[in-house]
Amino acid sequence: MHHEQTGSEIDRHTQSSQQIFEALAAGQSGAGADLYQVNLRGRALNQVDLRQATLIRADFSQADLTATNLAGADLRGASLQGAILKDANLTGACLSRVDLSGADLSGANLTDVKMQGVRYDRYTIFPADFNYKSSGAIGPGARLNGANLNTANLRYVDLQGANLLGAYLGGADLTQANLQAARLSQGDLRRAFLTGACLRTAGLNGANLAGADLRAADLTDVEFDRLESIAGADFSHVRGLTDEMRSRLLSYPAQELETYNSFTRRTTGESLGLER
Structure with a gap:
């Protein structure tokens, strides 16, 4: 048969x-x-x-x-x-x-x-x-408000113009990601890897950058009048950081500026040019 x-x-x-x-x-x-x-x-x-x-x-x-x-x-x-x-x-x-x-x-x-x-x-x-x-997918213009993307591998991802208000990006790898004009206000970026990322004109008001690795990131015209924390964030070699922006970051409490980044072993103050 x-x-x-x-x-x-x-x-x-x-x-x-x-x-x-x-x-x-x-x-x-x-x-x-x-x-x-x-x-x-x-x-x-x-x-x-x-x-x-x-x-x-x-x-x-x-x-x-x-x-x-x-x-x-x-x-x-x-x-x-x-x-x-x-x-x-x-x-x-x-x-x-x-x-x-x-x-x-x-x-x-x-x-x-x-x-x-x-x-x-x-x-x-x-x-x-x-x-x-609005499908939950990750890309340009995506609506990901409040999304849980903790520890996600987002290297080189294109999130230009994406809505990430209150998103959880703790420990996420955003190395060289395109976050231009992305809305990240109130976002959790603790210990996120943003090395070389493009954050031009991004909105970061209220975001938590504690322990974030921002080395060589492009911060041109970024909005971060108020940040929840920068304790341990590494701003070494960032681009687009004006003297006014640097002064504002250096006005954060000494305890935050003296915190070491767990990955780069550099304090936030040192990364902003503050002499010990």
């Missing part, structure tokens, strides 16, 4: 990425398959069936997934950078921490998709009717 091949016959533990690609390209279903960390970068996989598949940390960057069925798939931590997902079915898929930078999702079905922690950039194309800015 002939038995139809099922997705369970495709398995990352017993097959190479090349074998998996060949099976899918030949029309075999990948529904329900365990494809943990599979590398299908740059592959053409139009209209394949990957419903309910485990695709955690899979690499689909630059892949052509046009009209692919990814309904209910677990894509946590996967890379979809530059992927073509036109008309793909992503209903109920988990995209937590997925990188969608440069991806084309025009016409895709994103009903009930979980977007928390998803990264996008100005080149990402979303379906015309999808409110991506």
Whole structure:
């Protein structure tokens, strides 16, 4: 008796990425398959069936997934950078921490998709009717007021113009992030890594910068008339810091200025040019 091949016959533990690609390209279903960390970068996989598949940390960057069925798939931590997902079915898929930078999702079905922690950039194309800015995704113009992003890996992320009022970014890695014109008032940035970050015209009033690493950050025209704390913050080599801004920072209590940054082992006062 002939038995139809099922997705369970495709398995990352017993097959190479090349074998998996060949099976899918030949029309075999990948529904329900365990494809943990599979590398299908740059592959053409139009209209394949990957419903309910485990695709955690899979690499689909630059892949052509046009009209692919990814309904209910677990894509946590996967890379979809530059992927073509036109008309793909992503209903109920988990995209937590997925990188969608440069991806084309025009016409895709994103009903009930979980977007928390998803990264996008100005080149990402979303379906015309999808409110991506309020979806929990992270990118330019995102509405992330009060979001819990403690210890998140946000290196090089583009958050230009994003709303992050009261957001929790304690310990987050924002190295060289683009935070130009971002609204960070009342935000928790304790021990955040902002090395080389662009904070031009960003709003930081009421933010907590205790222990933050701001070395070489661009603070041109930043708004921080009132900061909750700068104890242990390192401002070494920051750009755009006017004499008036520096004087204002140096007016904070001596206890804060004498606090060491736990990472750079430099006091806040020293980082602002205050001689011991």
